[in-house]
Each structure stands twice: as C-alpha cells, then as structure tokens.
Amino acid sequence: MLNTLSQRLSRVIKTMRGQARLTEENTKEMLREVRIALLEADVALPVVRELIARIKAKAMNEEVIGNLNPGQALVGIVQKELTNIIGGSLSEKEKELNLATQPPAIILLAGLQGAGKTTSAGKLARYLVADRKKKVLTVSTDVYRPAAADQLKVITEQAGADNFPMDASLKPLAIARDALAHAKRYFYDVLIVDTAGRLSIDEAMMNEVAELHDDLKPSETMFVADAMLGQTAVQAAQAFNERLSLTGVILTKLDGDSRGGAALSVAYTTGKPIKFVGVSEKIDGLEPFNPEGMASRILG
Numbered sequence: 657m658l659n660t661l662s663q664r665l666s667r668v669i670k671t672m673r674g675q676a677r678l679t680e681e682n683t684k685e686m687l688r689e690v691r692i693a694l695l696e697a698d699v700a701l702p703v704v705r706e707l708i709a710r711i712k713a714k715a716m717n718e719e720v721i722g723n724l725n726p727g728q729a730l731v732g733i734v735q736k737e738l739t740n741i742i743g744g745s746l747s748e749k750e751k752e753l754n755l756a757t758q759p760p761a762i763i764l765l766a767g768l769q770g771a772g773k774t775t776s777a778g779k780l781a782r783y784l785v786a787d788r789k790k791k792v793l794t795v796s797t798d799v800y801r802p803a804a805a806d807q808l809k810v811i812t813e814q815a816g817a818d819n820f821p822m823d824a825s826l827k828p829l830a831i832a833r834d835a836l837a838h839a840k841r842y843f844y845d846v847l848i849v850d851t852a853g854r855l856s857i858d859e860a861m862m863n864e865v866a867e868l869h870d871d872l873k874p875s876e877t878m879f880v881a882d883a884m885l886g887q888t889a890v891q892a893a894q895a896f897n898e899r900l901s902l903t904g905v906i907l908t909k910l911d912g913d914s915r916g917g918a919a920l921s922v923a924y925t926t927g928k929p930i931k932f933v934g935v936s937e938k939i940d941g942l943e944p945f946n947p948e949g950m951a952s953r954i955l956g
C-alpha cells in the first residue's frame with residue numbers, strides 16, 4: 657500500500673514537533689515527501705518538478721517560515737498549488753462547455769480506443785438533453801468498428817437524443833458532413849461526433865481525426881483520457897493536442913482506484929481544461945470537473 661501525500665506530510669509534521677518553526681532544512685524534507693507521493697500517484701515527472709518549484713517558492717517566504725503552525729501552512733500551499741495546476745484558477749467560462757455558435761454546435765471527441773469516447777458521447781448527449789434542454793444528434797465515424805456505431809446508437813437512445821446512422825461504406829469525413837447537413841436541416845442544437853480510436857497513436861489515425869477537425873471546425877474538440885492509463889494517457893493527450901488544438905479534456909474512469917495523478921499530468925501537459933469526469937459506466941456517470949475535489953483526492 658502506497659503512502660498518500662497526506663500521510664507523508666503528517667509524518668514529517670510529527671517529526672517536527674518541538675521545532676517551533678519550519679526551517680529551510682525541514683521544508684526540504686517535506687518537499688522530498690511531496691515529490692515521492694506525487695510520483696507514486698503517477699504524476700508525470702515534469703509536472704512534479706514544476707509543482708515542487710511552485711510550492712518551494714511559496715514555502716520559502718513568510719507564509720510558512722515563521723508561521724506558528726508551519727506544517728498546516730505547508731499542507732495548505734500544497735493543496736492550493738495542486739488545485740491551480742489542474743485548473744483551479746480558470747474562469748467559469750473557460751471550464752464550461754462552449755456552445756456559443758450558430759447551431760448546431762459541434763463537439764468532436766478524440767482519443768485512444770477503450771478510453772471511453774463512445775460512452776462519453778452518450779453521457780454528454782444525456783447531459784445536454786436533460787440538464788441543458790438541447791436537441792442533440794450523435795454520429796459515429798468509426799468505420800472500422802461498426803459495433804462502436806451500434807453502441808453509440810443504443811446509448812444515444814438511452815440519453816433521449818437522436819443518432820445519425822453511419823454508412824460504413826463512406827469515409828469518416830463524408831459521414832460527418834452528412835450528419836451535419838441533417839443536423840442543420842432539422843434544427844439540432846448540438847452535433848456530437850465520435851471518432852475511431854486506435855490502440856496506440858498512429859499517423860493514419862491522426863490524419864483522419866485532424867481532417868475531421870479542420871473541416872468541421874468544432875466548438876469543442878475534447879480529448880477523452882482514461883485516468884487509469886497514467887503516463888500513456890499523458891503522451892496521447894500531448895500528441896492529440898499538437899495536431900488538433902484541443903479545447904478540453906474528459907477524464908474517464910475516475911471511479912477506478914487511480915489517485916488522480918493523470919488529471920494533474922494531462923491538464924498541465926496540454927494546458928487545456930478538464931471539463932468533465934467519468935465516474936461510472938452508466939449514462940448519468942458524467943460530472944463537471946471540480947479542481948478542489950481532485951486536489952483533495954490526490955492529497956489522499
């Protein structure tokens with residue numbers, strides 16, 4: 657069993673009892689524990705470095721040194737910096753789904769196979785229909801896996817939205833264009849476009865999704881990342897972000913036992929807001945992202 661960040665910090669605080677204030681020396685010790693705990697929580701190394709630098713800068717100033725309860729003060733700083741890095745300082749507008757366009761607003765979902773794209777497409781449709789009272793059309797462009805298109809059709813129905821049937825003999829772009837024409841003709845508010853995923857990032861896949869992105873000019877291009885994948889999710893997010901200029905991230909499978917390190921790494925590496933998190937396999941298992949809650953989870 658790994659030690660959580662909180663456990664590590666409280667252990668150092670305990671050994672500091674009797675020392676009235678935090679010195680440079682014991683701050684260093686604390687930071688070492690923070691570093692180990694973050695690495696154990698599967699936070700990517702560059703992110704850990706940046707975070708430690710930020711915490712150190714804050715900890716070395718008056719806020720902690722000289723504070724009557726330096727341990728508590730340091731924990732506060734760690735929590736605050738974690739929250740900031742995963743989007744705590746973003747405005748509400750930046751965190752929200754951007755649908756402000758001439759309808760239909762297009763949401764393009766991209767990511768590796770198995771990340772939860774199709775499930776998230778269904779969940780997003782449900783959220784938009786039930787909570788935002790939108791008229792929603794979904795379409796799959798995964799011509800390689802007709803089963804994925806069937807799966808999307810089923811969950812779209814559960815969501816109370818409509819699905820545009822995929823003609824697998826056409827190219828993904830042609831399918832998406834047909835769906836868009838349909839969405840315009842029948843006054844849909846939102847078109848959700850699900851794309852094919854591969855087991856690893858490859859050029860053909862990137863070209864295909866980039867072509868969809870460039871042609872459709874979506875309001876939202878979201879990378880769907882599996883929180884359980886850790887570093888692999890981070891590398892994939894980075895690769896997609898370079899080609900697609902993502903507008904946000906959906907982090908799935910947070911109901912698993914991952915400690916949320918991926919959230920930190922993906923948000924930091926892409927610089928894009930995590931907009932939603934997947935918390936179950938069910939159609940209503942999608943929640944708006946809460947940076948404070950995630951920081952607490954990483955602290956453990």
Ligand code: GDP
Nearest residue numbers: 769770771772773774775908909934935936937
């Ligand atoms: P895709 O290949 O990216 O379209 O992935 P799918 O949407 O088919 O999802 C792959 C698997 O992950 C399925 O078994 C989903 O039920 C599951 N899944 C997706 N999102 C979540 C989530 O937030 N929590 C859990 N527990 N499972 C999820």
